[in-house]
Amino acid sequence: MPTITKDRALALAMLIMVAILYVESGNIRPPTSWQTYGSAMFPQILLGVIAILSVLILLRSLFNSKSSQAHERRTAMQWLKKNGVVLTLFALFGLYALVLPVLGYLVSTMAFMVASLALLLGVDTRRKWIINLGVSVTLASLIYVTFHFGLNIWLP
Amino acid sequence: MADFFLHAFALVSSPSVLLLILIGVLFGIIGGSVPGFTVTMAILVVFPFTFAMDPVSGVSLMVSVFVGGYSGGIVSGVMLGIPGTPSSITTVYDGYPMALRGEPGRALGIGVAASFIGTVISVAVLVFFGPLLASFSMNFRPWEISALIIFALTLVAGLSNGALLKGMLAAALGLLITTVGYDRNSNLRFDFDLPVMSSGFEILPVMIGIFAFSQLMDNIEKLREEKTARQEVIPDISIPYGRIIRDIASQKVNTVRSSLIGSLIGALPGTGGTVANFISYDQAKKFSRHPERFGTGIPGGIIASEASNSAVAGGAFVPTLALGIPGDLPMAIMMGVLILHGITPGPLMFEQNPVLVGAIYASLLVGAVVMVLCQLLLVRWFARIALIPQQILVPAVLMLCAIGAYALNNNLFDIWVLFGFGIVGYLLWKAEVPLTPLILGVVLGNNLEQQLFRALDLDDSWLTFLTRPLSATFLVLAVISVIVSLYQNRRIQQKMAINQ
Numbered sequence: 237m238p239t240i241t242k243d244r245a246l247a248l249a250m251l252i253m254v255a256i257l258y259v260e261s262g263n264i265r266p267p268t269s270w271q272t273y274g275s276a277m278f279p280q281i282l283l284g285v286i287a288i289l290s291v292l293i294l295l296r297s298l299f300n301s302k303s304s305q306a307h308e309r310r311t312a313m314q315w316l317k318k319n320g321v322v323l324t325l326f327a328l329f330g331l332y333a334l335v336l337p338v339l340g341y342l343v344s345t346m347a348f349m350v351a352s353l354a355l356l357l358g359v360d361t362r363r364k365w366i367i368n369l370g371v372s373v374t375l376a377s378l379i380y381v382t383f384h385f386g387l388n389i390w391l392p
Numbered sequence: 393m394a395d396f397f398l399h400a401f402a403l404v405s406s407p408s409v410l411l412l413i414l415i416g417v418l419f420g421i422i423g424g425s426v427p428g429f430t431v432t433m434a435i436l437v438v439f440p441f442t443f444a445m446d447p448v449s450g451v452s453l454m455v456s457v458f459v460g461g462y463s464g465g466i467v468s469g470v471m472l473g474i475p476g477t478p479s480s481i482t483t484v485y486d487g488y489p490m491a492l493r494g495e496p497g498r499a500l501g502i503g504v505a506a507s508f509i510g511t512v513i514s515v516a517v518l519v520f521f522g523p524l525l526a527s528f529s530m531n532f533r534p535w536e537i538s539a540l541i542i543f544a545l546t547l548v549a550g551l552s553n554g555a556l557l558k559g560m561l562a563a564a565l566g567l568l569i570t571t572v573g574y575d576r577n578s579n580l581r582f583d584f585d586l587p588v589m590s591s592g593f594e595i596l597p598v599m600i601g602i603f604a605f606s607q608l609m610d611n612i613e614k615l616r617e618e619k620t621a622r623q624e625v626i627p628d629i630s631i632p633y634g635r636i637i638r639d640i641a642s643q644k645v646n647t648v649r650s651s652l653i654g655s656l657i658g659a660l661p662g663t664g665g666t667v668a669n670f671i672s673y674d675q676a677k678k679f680s681r682h683p684e685r686f687g688t689g690i691p692g693g694i695i696a697s698e699a700s701n702s703a704v705a706g707g708a709f710v711p712t713l714a715l716g717i718p719g720d721l722p723m724a725i726m727m728g729v730l731i732l733h734g735i736t737p738g739p740l741m742f743e744q745n746p747v748l749v750g751a752i753y754a755s756l757l758v759g760a761v762v763m764v765l766c767q768l769l770l771v772r773w774f775a776r777i778a779l780i781p782q783q784i785l786v787p788a789v790l791m792l793c794a795i796g797a798y799a800l801n802n803n804l805f806d807i808w809v810l811f812g813f814g815i816v817g818y819l820l821w822k823a824e825v826p827l828t829p830l831i832l833g834v835v836l837g838n839n840l841e842q843q844l845f846r847a848l849d850l851d852d853s854w855l856t857f858l859t860r861p862l863s864a865t866f867l868v869l870a871v872i873s874v875i876v877s878l879y880q881n882r883r884i885q886q887k888m889a890i891n892q
Contacts, residue, residue, distance in 0.1 A: 246823040250561065257568075257582060265579040272852045275579040278841045279571040282564050289561040296557070322609045326815065329790055333807045336794075345791055352787035356612065367784070375788055379795060387444040389799045 247294035254287045321355060328352050341391040345376040400750025403448050404758055412449055413755060416456030417762045418770075423457070424464020425774050427474045429785065431461030432722045433607060436600050437789060439729050440796030447733040447748055452755040454729050458722060459511055459759035462702045463767060464774070466503035466694075470496055471775040479666050479701040482673040486686065486693030493689055497629045501636040502691050503698040504767040506647060509640070510699035511760040513651035514658065514706025518713075519753055521659070525714035526739040534847035535857050539866035541840045544717045546870040547660075549829040550877030558825045560874075565820075566833020567840060569598060576842060588805045593813075595728045597797040597806045599831050601813030603721065604793050606821035611782045629772050639691040646676050646692050647699050654700035658707025660719060672700030706756055713737050713749060717836065721828050724835045732800070 261283070267274030316323070332348040339347070349372035357364050383389040403409065416438065423434025438457050442450030465480025470487035483503060490499040532540070545567075549559030572582045573592025583589040640647060650672040657668040676696035677686045686693050708723045716738030718724040730737050735745055742749055767774070797810040817827060847856065858864045 242823045246558075246820075246825065260582055260584065264581050265577075271577065273845060273848055275575045275577050275581060278575075278844070279568060279581060282568045282571070285564045286561060286568065289557055289564065293557050293561070322612055322818075325609070325612065325786075325790075326605075326818075329794070329814070330811060332791075332794065333804070333811050336798075336807065337804055341795075345795075349787055349791060352790070353784065356615075356783035356786060357781075371784055371788070375791070379792070382441070383795070383799065387441065389440075389444055390802060391795065391798070392804070 241297055243293050243297035247290040247297070250286055250290040251294075254283045254290070258283050324355055325352060328355070337392050342376060342380055345379070346372050349376060396746035397750040397753065400448075400747045401754045403747065404452055404751055404754040409449055409452050410758070410762075412445075412453040413456040413759055413762055414766070416453045417460035417759055417766055420457040420460020420462075421464035421467070421763065421766060421774055422460075422777050424461040424480070425467035425777065426780055426785065427468050427472070429789075430607065431458065431464075431479075432603060432725060433789065434461050435722055435725050435729075436604055436796070437792050439596070439725070439732075440792070440799045442729060442733070443799055447735060447745075448751045450733055451730065451748060451751055452759075454726060455752055455755035456759040456762065458705050458726070459702075459756060459763050460766070461722075462511075462705050463504065463507040463698070463763050465701065466500060466507065466698055466767075467771065467774045470499045470503065472779075479669050479704065480697065481666065482669050482697040483694060483701075485673070485697070486689050486691075487697075489687070489689030490694070491689075495632075495689075497631045498635055498639070498691075499689070499694060500629065500767070500771050501631045501633070502639050502694045504764055504771075505636055505640050506650070506695040506698040507702040507767075508760050508764045509647050510651040510654055510702035511705055511756060511763070513648065513699075514655040514703035515753055515756045515760075516706075517652070517655040517659075517703075518706040518709050518756070522710050522714050522749070523742055525710060526742045529715050529739045532739070532862070533860075534843040534850065535860050535863040536866065537843040538840060538847055539857060539863040539870070540715065541717065541836050541843070543866040543870040543873070544711075544719075545829060545832060545836065547873045548719075548832050549826075550873045555824060555826055556874065556877045556881055558823075559829045562820065562825050562827065563829035563833040566830040566835075567837040569593060569834050570837025570841070576845065593809050594797075594800055594806055595834055596725075596732065596800055597810040598813045598834050599725055599728055600793050600797060601810040602817035602820075602827055602831060602834075603725075604789065605814030606817045606827060608786045608789060609818050610821070612786055615782055629775075631768055631771075640695065643692050643695045646679070647695050649679070650676060650696045650699035651703040654703025655707035657700075658704035658719070659710040668700040668704050669697055672696045702760075709752060709756075713741055713752070714739060716741075716839065718832065721831060724828075724831050727835055 258280070261276045261280055264274070264276040264279075266276070328348060328351050332344055335344045335347070338344075350368055353368040353372060357368060359365060359368075380391060383391055404413070419438055420431065420434050423429050423437070424431055434457050435454060438453060442453055445453070462479060465475055466483050466487065469475050469480045469483035470491045473484055473488040475481045475484050487499045487503060490496070545563040546560065549563045550556050570592070573580070573590055575581055580590055653672040653675060654668040657671065673686075673693065673696045676692055677683045680686065680692060682690075708719055712718045712723045712727055716727075716736065718727045718737075727737055735741065735748060793810060794807050797806040798804060800806055817830075820830070821827060848854075856863075857867060
């Protein structure tokens with residue numbers, strides 16, 4: 237039974253996306269009598285190209301065992317352990333985008349900086365905390381002052 | 393020409409713009425010298441600060457980051473033995489051994505001087521070939537422009553680390569991203585009934601999301617793997633000016649040849665500083681009477697590397713300004729910034745915005761002078777800044793990306809666009825999909841669709857693309873580029889099979 241490799245996952249994800257967008261492209265207004273080609277044509281050509289390329293990638297990975305990546309089998313816990321920091325950083329960024337309009341630029345940016353620096357630097361020594369807080373407060377304030385007063389760009 | 397150049401030079405020489413150039417060069421050098429940060433990232437971080445500026449100031453700032461960035465790689469290359477940017481890999485081959493030998497000042501001085509000469513020669517190439525190419529491309533009609541864009545995309549896709557299928561998939565995905573929202577006929581596409589989607593995605597949050605997240609997360613992942621055992625060389629550095637002048641004088645041919653290689657390669661789509669760096673180093677070695685000395689810390693190696701990667705700056709502007717087609721990632725982002733300032737790069741830019749074109753030339757030249765002064769005076773500080781840990785840089789850059797995306801239109805949706813495409817970019821990068829064709833597709837998508845359908849509105853036969861000589865030539869070149877990269881892929885696979 238074929239296992240999931242990067243190429244196969246990519247090709248399948250692309251084919252699913254193509255299917256969804258092809259159905260959605262049916263909602264695009266058809267060409268009027270004076271238009272030779274409608275608005276759906278260009279995206280549909282691209283969807284066709286993506287579908288063909290995805291099928292080729294899929295076939296290559298199925299028939300050419302050398303090109304399909306060798307896979308080490310990992311448990312969910314091992315995968316999470318390996319990618320935990322990156323996933324947490326993504327989550328922190330998502331949270332930052334979420335609270336930015338609620339808490340405002342200064343509070344949410346400082347909170348994001350402190351949390352992500354704590355994640356990456358660690359919190360095991362007093363020195364790391366000083367670096368963390370110093371960088372977070374200085375950078376967030378400096379950017380605020382530069383944008384607000386120097387460039388007249390309003391931050392939330 | 394002289395008039396607009398003098399006018400542009402006067403604008404660039406104003407104190408406020410000079411200050412911006414100084415800041416840009418400093419930031420570029422820092423960006424280039426911090427391993428894993430790259431020139432592109434430096435440009436991305438600086439671009440939000442240009443929103444409130446007039447076009448000349450904004451473009452001067454960006455160009456100076458570009459100039460500083462390409463020269464910055466030498467600092468960590470020589471002092472730490474780690475290339476600051478991929479385009480300064482070969483600098484390490486001779487710069488680091490020379491520094492270990494107790495001559496870090498000489499190695500840095502040679503590199504900075506070669507960078508300066510490389511930039512100046514590339515500006516000459518840009519000034520000469522830019523208008524020529526632009527006036528030639530004035531004859532291009534929609535058929536030719538569409539075919540040229542397709543050729544550029546296939547070329548970049550084909551050169552993407554031997555992954556042709558994935559490169560082409562990435563380019564098509566990039567083009568598809570630009571179809572979201574209202575189109576040329578004011579019809580809505582792929583909005584999924586969400587009002588925020590109706591105006592489509594802004595180019596810059598998409599580009600930043602795709603590029604910055606994958607790059608930063610890659611840096612985080614490498615943190616565990618990379619523990620450099622190299623000896624760091626940060627002693628008191630004195631620059632032996634006389635010796636450096638003699639070194640450069642003894643390598644005149646190498647300096648000019650490497651600068652021309654850099655300019656030429658910079659002008660080709662999909663290549664950039666890294667390719668220029670390796671080809672130039674290889675050529676210098678082949679032409680040398682003592683090729684065996686390369687890699688032991690000789691001036692010729694540093695000159696070949698630094699002159700070529702800095703010359704890429706001017707060369708890369710040729711297709712961007714003359715044809716509106718950026719050749720590599722930093723140029724794609726630079727083009728996004730120009731568009732943001734209401735300037736559409738292309739042949740008409742030379743007629744409609746001559747002062748801005750002149751400002752780019754002038755900023756490159758002034759930036760090169762400022763770069764030399766900054767490098768020679770502050771190199772010891774740059775070497776220390778190059779040691780800033782990624783653990784501090786990554787959150788800071790992520791935050792700046794978010795603020796940059798927001799400040800574009802004071803729109804929080806752009807932060808979500810950044811985040812969404814950050815995830816997409818990271819997943820694609822994990823699947824080993826090259827991201828440069830994707831970003832190029834995003835930059836060129838709207839133009840391709842407009843030109844393609846303008847051509848079909850004028851003549852609804854697709855065959856016209858093949859009956860017009862120039863358009864047919866570009867399409868044939870596109871097919872040839874695909875065949876060549878297929879052949880190269882096959883050779884790489886055969887070599888790998890033999891090695892196994």
